[in-house]
Amino acid sequence: MERSVVFAGFGGQGLLFAGQVLAHAAVIDELEVLWIPSYGPEMRGGTASCTVIVGDEPIGSPVVDRVDVAVAMNPPSVAKFGRQVAPGGLLIANSSLVEEAYGRDDVEELQVPCTALAREAGDDRLVSLIALGALIARRPIVRPAAVRAAIRKVVAARQPDALRADLAAFAVGLRAGREPVRGRAAAPAPDAAR
Amino acid sequence: MTKRRRVLMKGNEAIAEAAIRASCDAYFGYPITPQAELFEWMARRMPEEGRVFVQAESELGAINMALGAAATGARVLVSSSGPGISLMGEAMSYLAGSELPVVVVDVMRGGPGLGSIGPSQSDYLLATKGHGHGDYRVPVLAPSSIAEAMELVATAFELAERYRTPVFILADGILGQAMEPVEQRYRDPPRSEAPWAVGGAAGRPPRVVRSLHLEPEALEAHNERLQAKYREIAGGEVRWAGERLDDADLAIVAYGTAARVARTAVARARAEGLRPGLFRPITLWPFPERELAEVASRVRGVLVVELSAGQMLEDVRLAVEGRLPVAFHGRTGGMVPTPDGVIDALRRLEARVRPAWTLPLVEAAALDRRPDPDTFSLFGDDAWRPLETTPRGER
Structure with a gap:
């Protein structure tokens, strides 16, 4: 079975990174995976997104008609990807920046104040790892331990100083996903979050 | 499940590393999206290996530097994307004419x-088909996964040196940008003795690398030799893969990401009840036309799927020779066909080629067409006798 996840938000929110962590975790869990970024000009400042497809068999189509999970970290991403979630799928919205629920009754909507939680954890750029934690709590596509191992693998190579904060952010996300916070909570002003 | 040692690699980077492990001596390029990571990987890794990396002043410079390096017997890689590849057309013709790998x-x-x-x-x-001027062909390899791209890099160097010809690897932005797990199995093809390589000629007759042959007789002889080489490649280097074709009644023909x-x-x-199979050319030239x-000959219709307005479609039609319907589904401009889009196209094709015996009586009669003679008839041989039974010549 193939499961697809799109990560979308502002450039700088670490969405491509979170997608890569998920892809590495899938390799650790001996699954097949394909990670594909949107590599267009939107990467240069606007919205950024990547799609990760995880499966038991080699991945066929690198493009998906519908995604099983959309991780939308800003309002334009909710607007764009909210409708692409397959019925029965999961939409994770960053309630720090997205004021209202998307309002589909055929998908599970999870509102996590990712920006606020990231700030509490010490760094705005941890937004996407918090979202990844919430995602794994609701849809265990890979094992949480595999995600932690993937974070160690990817971060240790690039920014060993950030490892502790990244692992903490993932743990915060896991908890937030298990006890979802509905509605907005302790949201900073959207401008400040950018 | 057996533990496999796999690593996640980006297509562009995997192609670059495969070339390095295949003992590529020199890389020449100029940055362009969506192959930038290939270029960047070479910029970092080639000097590490003590080999040649040059960021040329343009793609024209890069491909002509490649020509010079290949003339000395070096194993050479060049990469770019459409706009840069177009600029390289002239030198590709010179490489083919000079028979340089x-x-x-x-x-x-x-x-x-x-x-x-x-x-x-x-x-x-x-x-x-084209690119540069003159009567020449270039082997074209089309990987469909990152692992296959790594393998085909080694194959490309082999073909280039065995037949003394430039070789294309045709990938696309998705294959370049995507990451997939791959086993790090690299192949380093044995080196050719490079009997064309120029250098010091002490103790042997001098060699000349050129594409200029001003005497018509000499140029025709050169062309005939090239054509004989292309026939040999066409006869021996066809590669393709089939999936679920054994019981298929429709065939999709597609390469690479498509x-x-x-x-x-x-x-x-x-x-959903349809019975398609997949025919996937790996060499686009030579095209697997006989295959x-x-x-x-075993299916009722063919559907070609491409990220283009219909280019390989021409080769498919030539191979099928009008014996059955060939439909097309493609997207352009950076858009990618979706699986559901392909299925819609399959359904339209299936409706066109559905054998008469599956239709209601009136509809079948109205179709006025000969049912497939191999089709089993539920109602005996005469029930669906085609309306036109007399060969045209006897009327």
Whole structure:
């Protein structure tokens, strides 16, 4: 079975990174995976997104008609990807920046104040790892331990100083996903979050 | 499950590393999206290995530097995307005329002109039919996964040196940008003795690398030799893969990324009651025409899927020779066909080629067409006798 996840938000929110962590975790869990970024000009400042497809068999189509999970970290991403979630799928919205629920009754909507939680954890750029934690709590596509191992693998190579904060952010996300916070909570002003 | 040692690699980087492990001596390039990471990987890794990396002043410079390096017997890689590849057309003709081995990677993007940086397969005709001037052909390899791209890099160097010819690897933006787990199995093909290589000629007759032959007789003889070489390649180097063709009654023909979309579409369509299979050319030139013709003799219709307005479609039609309907589904400009889009196209084709015996009586009669003679008739041989039974010549 193939499961697809799109990560979308502002450039700088670490969405491509979170997608890569998920892809590495899938390799650790001996699954097949394909990670594909949107590599267009939107990467240069606007919205950024990547799609990760995880499966038991080699991945066929690198493009998906519908995604099983959309991780939308800003309002334009909710607007764009909210409708692409397959019925029965999961939409994770960053309630720090997205004021209202998307309002589909055929998908599970999870509102996590990712920006606020990231700030509490010490760094705005941890937004996407918090979202990844919430995602794994609701849809265990890979094992949480595999995600932690993937974070160690990817971060240790690039920014060993950030490892502790990244692992903490993932743990915060896991908890937030298990006890979802509905509605907005302790949201900073959207401008400040950018 | 057996533990496999796999690493996650980006297509562009995997191609670059495969070339390094295949003992590529020199790389020449100029940055362009969506192959930038290939260039960057070479910029970092080639000096580490003590080999040559040059960022040329343009793609024209890069391909002509490659020509010079290949003339000395070096194993050479060049990469670019559409706009840069177009600039290289002149030198590709010179490489073919001078019979020099260079591997050129084209990570295709949307065109024409500067087009977009989105994925595309719109350089098929350029790579397989045209590009530079003169009577020449270039082997074209089309990987469909990152693992296959790594393997085909080694194959490309082998073909280039065995036949003394430039070789294309035709990838697309998705294959270049995506990451997939791969086993780090690299192949380093044995070196040719490079009997063309220029250098010090002490103790042997001098060698000349050129494409200029001013005497018509000499140039014709040169061309005939080239053509004989191309016939040899066409006869011995065809590569393709088939999936679920054994019981298929429809065949999708697709390569590269389009073949992956088609593979997903085949699985879904079969779950919905259709019976498609996938014919995937790996060499685009030489095109697997005999192999496709054989498959076409066993199905009722063919659907070509491309990230283009229909380029490989021409080769498919030539191979099928009008014996059965050939439909097309493609997207352009950086758009990618979706599995559901392919299935819709399959359904339209299936409706066109559905054998008469599956239709209600009146409809079948109205169709006025000969049922497939191999089709089992539920009502005996005479029940669906075609309306036209007399050969035309006897009327």
